[in-house]
Amino acid sequence: MRITRTVAGRRRRAAVMATTGLTATALLLTGCSDSDSDSGEADANGNITLTVADFGQFGYKEAGLFAKYHELHPNITVKENTTAEEKVYYPKFLQQLNTGSGLADVQGIEVGRIKELVDTKADAFVDLAKVVDTDQWVNWKALQASTDEGKVIGAGTDIGPMSICYRRDLFEQAGLPADREAVAAKVAGGWEDYLKLGEEYKKKAPAGTFFMDSASAMYNGVVSSDSEQYYSKDGKPIYKESAGVKAGWNLAAEAVDKKLTQGLAQFSPPWQAALRKGSIATVACPAWMAAQISTYAGDAFKGKWDIARTPGETAANWGGSFLSVPAKGKHVKEAGELVKWLTAPEQQAAVFKAVGVFPSNKGAYELADVKGAKLEYFNNAPIGEIYAQEAQVIPAAVLGPKDGIIKDSISTQINNMEQRGTKPDKAWDDAVEAIDKVIG
């Protein structure tokens, strides 16, 4: 008995020590990890890392702006976390705002979400009205990010004036005019003309190619030209009656019916793959879309793409984003300075020049970089000229808190018509059901 006891005693001590040691180490490590050592406090030399979380293509890296900022402020390094799909980005962002943890110093916000954040989460953001001069922006853009009390939670980055991106080489092979003025002339009558052009294309389409990526892109193009889209001015959801939604939906259904689309959910991996393989002839193209196309289509199609004016006479804006500074960030002041710099005319112009994301800062429109901008990837399309005219006359759209997700729900159902042969009526009912669930 006694022997057992001493042996056991030694073992016991070892076990207890091991357990205690493990727990202590673990708790200690937990303590350390809370302060998030890699992006947290400034080191001895005052060097800090600012994180920027965004989605899609903001174009800062492509324009070399983060590197330039580091040159200007040697103690600051900027790190970018990009999520491909905004629909994936936003729910996580919202969650982080709730918990106040995991937020980057600067967070991007898409226009479809800004209203919800202004309404419900304004407290979680730094008031940028104190940092940037909001008068610089296109008027409606600044208003979108302002609360009733005048607090501004986001500084506008870009807006999305519409155009048509198309493949010159495919158009030629299909016996269509490839010149951008001629293409614009063909669709001058509006989106119905765009569909007609599609039918012409389809008659002699090169094997394995499709006129458009997805009818949902066209749908969004159509809706974007309305000032009242999903919500009325007094904040009621009106998507069921909205004329723009109806027109867009019917055109989309028609495009599906005539088999003019490849039926790819935009921004999804198959969509990216299709661009890389070059099976898409046209994309309804807000300015920022050009950046996506050149990224995913890659060098193989450089110079084969081109950009023509949007169908019809009405100016339209689809998308566009803001940069915000969450109040719980680690370097609120430095982040505000970074946002101010990134959204200043010169930098917006640089991004525009690099990837075609169009400035929302009016000051940029006067710069030669914008006025005379040509996108090399798109056969030197004079995008400055194409977009700038349009940007000046875009109507101020009424925003609603759930714009983004309503738009996504409708796009999903358009994809279902394309991919799964869902009948338009059923798809619309499904969309209504999904949206009512969203609005809750």
Place this chain on the structure above:
Amino acid sequence: MATTTPTRGAHGSRPSRRAPKPMTPARQAWRSRLWRFDDKASPYAYIAPFFLVFGAFGLYPLIYTGWIALHRVEMTGLDQMEWVGWANFSTILQDSEFWTAVTNTFVIGVISTVPQLMMALGLAHLLNYKLRASTFWRTVILTPYATSVASAALVFALVFRADGGLLNWVLSFFGAGETNWVNGHWTSNIAIAVIVIWRWTGYNTLIYLAAMQAVPSDLYEAASIDGASRWQQFRNVTIPALRPTILFTIVISTIGSMQLFGEPLLLEGGVNGAQGGTEHQYETLSIYLYNYGWNLGHLGPAAAVAWAMLVLLLLIAAINWLIGRYARKTAA
């Protein structure tokens, strides 16, 4: 179990290591009170951590879920709760997507559990033979258990890919291979079931194997004296002896399939995964809950879904119990 707890230090039968000091009667009474308290309180102290943690992070949230289900709570304002009564329940019960999720959960549960357990039974039977390197074989078939849901789902996502997927390539040799697995209702459910089967067959095999090894050998001897073939022995001796174990694995697998989340989430990934496919063709209840609460941002209905799951679990438990009782009756 009928032993009485021995009194400590009784009879002074053996001197403790430290020589006992003479004690005053008062001191002795104090000590014995202390001992009695020690005996009474210790068991509760030992089980307390479990019940405290379970109470705080299991039971309380479970009940609170029911309370939240009667409110409107938004991800955009977690601190505001607005009473809505049964509205959330009627919302989800009238939602066709909810029933799609119930159906999918059920279908995937069946088509993953049944083949999985049958395969496990067969494999356990094989492993129960005298084998060379038996530990090696056991470890190999258990390896998938060490793979996380996420890794498994991701590699199978590549296998089931429509365009350039491994499976479609293999099938192309047999003149098939044009299947868009994630798009179809059945095909996507099968794909998810395959992931589940891959990960859990080995685990269940070992459980069956252990149960088989516990079957008394005289039963087999008696059977072989009666001239029963190996197959007859398997059917008439092994299976009946394993009945409780089989029931146990069915219960565990059922609960497991109610929880399917990572597999459907990552099979396609992105936004489609988060809503169980563009037409919810492979949406499970867990995905539905997640999508409602974390993507759409309505926590009230999400809580209602949780309670609906609880009801379903209780239903399944009741059915299991009835079947078990019926099986025992017929066996008797």
Place this chain on the structure above:
Amino acid sequence: MTTTSTVTTPDRRGVSKTVVRPGEPPRRARFRPGAGRQHHAGPFAYVALAVVGLGSLFPLYWTLVTASRTQDEVLDTPPPLLPGGKLFDNLEAAWEQAHLGTAILNTFIVSCCITAATLFFCTLAGYAFAKMRFKGRGVLMTMVIATLTIPPQLSVVPLFMMMSDIGWGGQLESVIFPTLVSAFGVFFMRQYLLEALPYELIEAGRMDGANNLRIVRSIVLPVARPAMMVLGMLTFVQTWNDFFWPYLALNQENPTLQVALGQLSASYVPDQSIIMAGALISTVPLLVVFVIFGKQIVGGIMAGAVKG
């Protein structure tokens, strides 16, 4: 009772092994499992096992293949079946894009904390349920077993709100604390100690004047050690791979490996081979554990199963 070497009755420790408890029928005679009928496996059995074994291992092998190729090669027809030379590029890309360094550290912290706590608390509770007599024991044990059947899905909504409320939102604490104990662990330790811990040992300890805490330290813990090892490994594997609640609770800035992996595929990179490199990183540590302790884990699962 069992064929495995890990879970032994304490007879190896030199303690008398014929423990007859008063009032209990004598134990069934020991038998060699399946003795007398254990036929040698025929070639068919080996072939079948080999096929299943290949099926079990192939996805893991293919993870390595896809993690060492470029995206285009992976999606090519026919798909590659041999590893390529891009492994380190992909690992590096995955490492950079998904905070994998933080993720590995976090996963390690979470798994160690939970394993240590589970072992400690579950052994205590298991001992109490197995060998101590107290009011409400039966009811409480039934409650423990009942909690086994409650999936985490049922409580995530309030849990999420609670965690945000007390400031643990997105922190490792929110993942660690709810799983500090496990009903399975209590049950497992109870079943083991029921058999492995003779009353005589406890009795002898009491005779020596040891109080309850002391009995736990010098008698129960040493006896429980083999089972604790098994439980520890099972808990570690489970925690390492836990997905649902961590995915909801944590974010990409401070993830565990599984969360990082989920987010890698949900959003960060569309490049499949980088995602698979992430999957490889998250799987390899456990595979190593498996290669070293495979025998013990197999034995543990089987031992737990017989008694359950």
